[in-house]
């Protein structure tokens with residue numbers, strides 16, 4: 062018999078299972094009996110891992126569903142590891158158990174949290190209305206707004222489900238809903254009551270004491286505990302053997318030996334049709350559980366599967382294939398997007414590397430790679446908060462709320478003023494820069510002569526940086542070589558204009574370009590090299606946009 066453990070923490074998927082069948086939840090979460098992983102769950106895990114690698118390291122997914130889902134996500138390698146798969150484990154005041162979970166993607170710039178979902182077809186996808194009462198949406202949004210993730214979110218926060226299908230041609234869809242603290246208050250209280258019921262159920266001494274829900278036995282490909290429950294049910298409905306007298310009486314009746322026979326037809330009440338019955342039986346066809354994946358709460362330490370460290374790759378090159386400038390570029394880019402906490406870990410682990418040799422840089426990248434995967438001697442701290450802090454915002458007195466609102470308004474006003482000023486300056490700068498636009502049309506070889514004729518350094522340069530667009534047909538892999546070749550030219554142009562030149566990293570299509578230009582107030586980006594895959598259907602479009610924006614364009618061919 063499986064050992065009964067002390068149950069002390071829940072999660073959105075536990076609550077979902079509990080609603081489905083309390084007995085199933087008891088066996089999984091109290092007795093720790095887990096069904097072997099299904100192919101659908103394994104596929105979902107693979108998609109999650111590949112998306113994670115894309116977001117943090119820019120490693121392109123090989124799974125078709127994961128690849129298709131990228132269209133709704135930030136550019137590869139642009140997301141801090143602190144914003145990917147962030148776990149939380151908190152004790153809401155008044156709740157009888159802790160609540161744990163793991164948020165797939167946090168995007169503070171767009172004020173949203175995103176969960177990736179794989180599903181057989183989009184027919185099973187939730188809609189905006191479903192999210193209003195969805196346990197995962199409520200809990201994750203409340204945790205984010207409470208500050209437990211160590212990130213300030215403003216109200217309303219957007220919770221997003223990013224769906225990708227796993228059957229047939231891949232389809233993707235985004236479903237989202239915004240939440241304020243006030244809107245979360247009531248559903249949180251309701252969930253708190255369900256957690257209290259879980260606590261009560263957890264005190265049962267054996268699973269057979271826990272209420273079954275036979276309607277759920279065939280869902281999601283069939284419950285793992287179905288045989289046990291069927292046996293237990295048979296034991297309950299066993300009929301007592303008839304006595305000899307009963308058998309004789311029955312036989313006499315059949316032979317017509319009894320004088321009279323009254324047949325009473327039992328008057329049974331008509332079956333009540335429950336509105337919530339799944340009349341289409343759709344749930345029985347679905348291979349994935351309601352949340353897209355089985356219980357995604359973190360497993361206890363000793364049960365966690367070992368994480369396999371994939372080989373480090375940068376722009377499709379392994380560490381040994383990377384040249385010296387690429388090693389430096391990779392270190393620069395990966396450290397730029399680091400959080401201060403991760404940076405401290407990185408610095409402590411690379412303190413012994415005092416030189417900038419290729420082998421030292423390779424070692425730095427290996428360390429960075431391991432840190433990205435959470436393989437580090439320094440334990441990653443989960444932001445903690447006291448019980449009093451959690452959801453304190455929901456219970457804040459009106460006075461405190463007023464003070465907070467006033468302060469926020471002041472800050473917003475200041476920020477708006479600053480932004481307006483910056484935008485005005487930016488527009489002026491663009492006009493100024495466009496007046497000086499120079500085109501070097503004759504290819505790289507003729508560039509110097511044309512540049513000397515057409516470009517005159519002038520005091521009108523007010524932009525904090527100047528945009529140089531290298532409009533040359535090359536693939537992403539070749540672009541690093543091209544830039545190395547161009548380095549003396551770029552230095553020369555900078556010297557002539559006495560201005561630094563920004564090269565804008567552009568690797569994902571015009572949407573990202575638009576988003577970046579809109580969100581950045583200057584043309585200086587942390588990743589500042591433009592590369593557009595020339596075989597991409599949007600290449601022409603992108604290069605036209607960039608040429609129009611650039612102060613100087615170098616046109617070249619392969």
Ligand code: SF4
Nearest residue numbers: 082273278284287290
């Ligand atoms: S077999 Fe049915 S009743 Fe038994 S645990 Fe599974 S879902 Fe519940």
